[in-house]
Amino acid sequence: MANRRVLVKRRKSIGNIRKITRTMQLIATARFQAAFNRAVAARPYTEKLAELVGDLARGAGGIDHPLMAAGNPDAPAALVVVTSSRGLCGGYNANLLRLAQGQLESWRASGQAHELRVHGKKGIAYFRFQKRPLAEQSTAIGETPRYEQVEPLANGLIEDFLAGRLSAVHVVYMRFYSAGRQRPEIVQLLPLVDARPVETSEEPPAAAVEYEFRPEPGRLLSELLPATVRVRLFQAFLDAAVSEQVARMVAMKAATEASGEMIKSLTREYNRARQTHITMELLDIVGGANALA
Amino acid sequence: MAASFRVSVVTPEREVLALAARFVALPSFDGEIGILARRAPLLTQLGSGALRIEAAEGGTRTLFVSGGFAQMVDDKLTVLTEEALEPAAVTAEAARRDLAAAAALPARSEVEATKKQRAQDRARALTRAAR
Numbered sequence: 001m002a003n004r005r006v007l008v009k010r011r012k013s014i015g016n017i018r019k020i021t022r023t024m025q026l027i028a029t030a031r032f033q034a035a036f037n038r039a040v041a042a043r044p045y046t047e048k049l050a051e052l053v054g055d056l057a058r059g060a061g062g063i064d065h066p067l068m069a070a071g072n073p074d075a076p077a078a079l080v081v082v083t084s085s086r087g088l089c090g091g092y093n094a095n096l097l098r099l100a101q102g103q104l105e106s107w108r109a110s111g112q113a114h115e116l117r118v119h120g121k122k123g124i125a126y127f128r129f130q131k132r133p134l135a136e137q138s139t140a141i142g143e144t145p146r147y148e149q150v151e152p153l154a155n156g157l158i159e160d161f162l163a164g165r166l167s168a169v170h171v172v173y174m175r176f177y178s179a180g181r182q183r184p185e186i187v188q189l190l191p192l193v194d195a196r197p198v199e200t201s202e203e204p205p206a207a208a209v210e211y212e213f214r215p216e217p218g219r220l221l222s223e224l225l226p227a228t229v230r231v232r233l234f235q236a237f238l239d240a241a242v243s244e245q246v247a248r249m250v251a252m253k254a255a256t257e258a259s260g261e262m263i264k265s266l267t268r269e270y271n272r273a274r275q276t277h278i279t280m281e282l283l284d285i286v287g288g289a290n291a292l293a
Numbered sequence: 294m295a296a297s298f299r300v301s302v303v304t305p306e307r308e309v310l311a312l313a314a315r316f317v318a319l320p321s322f323d324g325e326i327g328i329l330a331r332r333a334p335l336l337t338q339l340g341s342g343a344l345r346i347e348a349a350e351g352g353t354r355t356l357f358v359s360g361g362f363a364q365m366v367d368d369k370l371t372v373l374t375e376e377a378l379e380p381a382a383v384t385a386e387a388a389r390r391d392l393a394a395a396a397a398l399p400a401r402s403e404v405e406a407t408k409k410q411r412a413q414d415r416a417r418a419l420t421r422a423a424r
């Protein structure tokens with residue numbers, strides 16, 4: 001009796017939650033599409049820039065630039081952690097933070113000084129709970145990162161690196177491969193490695209174009225490389241935004257399905273309880289009638 | 294009619310435009326460069342200023358760009374820039390505001406001075422383009 005009412009109540013509340021999670025799933029799907037389009041739209045710039053650096057390297061006969069040289073070894077290494085500002089996205093932040101934690105541990109073990117620059121509420125809360133000092137924390141860059149937000153960040157990192165205040169910069173973010181695959185990754189942003197595109201076998205390297213360079217290749221390069229760093233950081237933020245929506249989509253889909261299962265089993269339990277109750281009442285009546293007879 | 298070539302203007306966020314053009318004037322870092330079809334391969338750094346494109350099917354498109362690079366190869370011109378403003382966004386008021394902001398920047402170190410110089414150059418170019 002009381003038991004049945006409790007079952008009905010629970011089933012109802014699970015139904016309500018299911019409505020919410022299904023809506024969140026739909027919203028995440030829509031946002032994913034938008035974020036995905038933004039990430040794809042950013043690709044031509046990244047690719048062209050890499051191509052230019054490659055062409056320039058061939059034209060200048062090798063690349064040599066302070067951004068590619070090892071930094072001041074006594075300075076701390078910076079770890080930029082890109083997390084989300086909102087929860088309910090499954091293991092998204094947990095996976096990122098585990099990776100970041102691992103990197104910090106290994107730096108500590110090897111005696112490398114380091115500092116943390118964290119983006120997103122979830123990461124900030126995590127490291128604050130651990131009472132780790134944060135060199136920088138920001139929640140300004142949300143689900144739709146814009147270039148003019150990321151640019152000053154990247155410029156700050158480049159300046160600190162060139163001035164010898166940082167020995168290296170690594171970024172932890174959720175790399176987006178496809179809608180079915182995202183992986184937390186640590187990428188070395190500075191010193192810049194493999195700025196040149198991977199030489200594909202289809203493209204003969206002998207087909208180098210004789211460019212007219214204005215100004216000379218060396219000065220062009222010192223403009224191109226910072227741009228590469230900036231756009232790489234931007235791409236990391238874009239990837240993170242897409243991956244977050246995917247994670248939320250998957251988590252909410254699982255939640256919706258799980259609540260469906262729960263409703264089913266609760267209904268079964270409720271029906272059984274109801275039948276038991278009816279049987280008991282019948283037995284009472286039959287028992288009473290027998291006693292009278 | 295003159296030969297045409299492909300032009301695309303790309304920012305980190307998106308491809309702003311892609312069209313066929315007869316003539317393009319680029320704001321290079323040390324002055325304007327005019328580009329016609331079949332130009333020899335060129336890789337140049339851009340300054341701030343108006344990018345004028347005379348489309349193959351007639352009409353002129355203007356964008357305000359600041360900084361970036363242009364690559365001309367195989368009759369394809371690619372303009373990579375971090376900022377490409379539509380003419381509607383280029384107003385005297387915006388130029389004044391940016392110039393004031395640039396003038397207020399600190400210049401205590403060499404890095405800061407370069408940054409300030411760039412911001413001022415950009416704002417002045419914006420002022421010229423707004424006319």
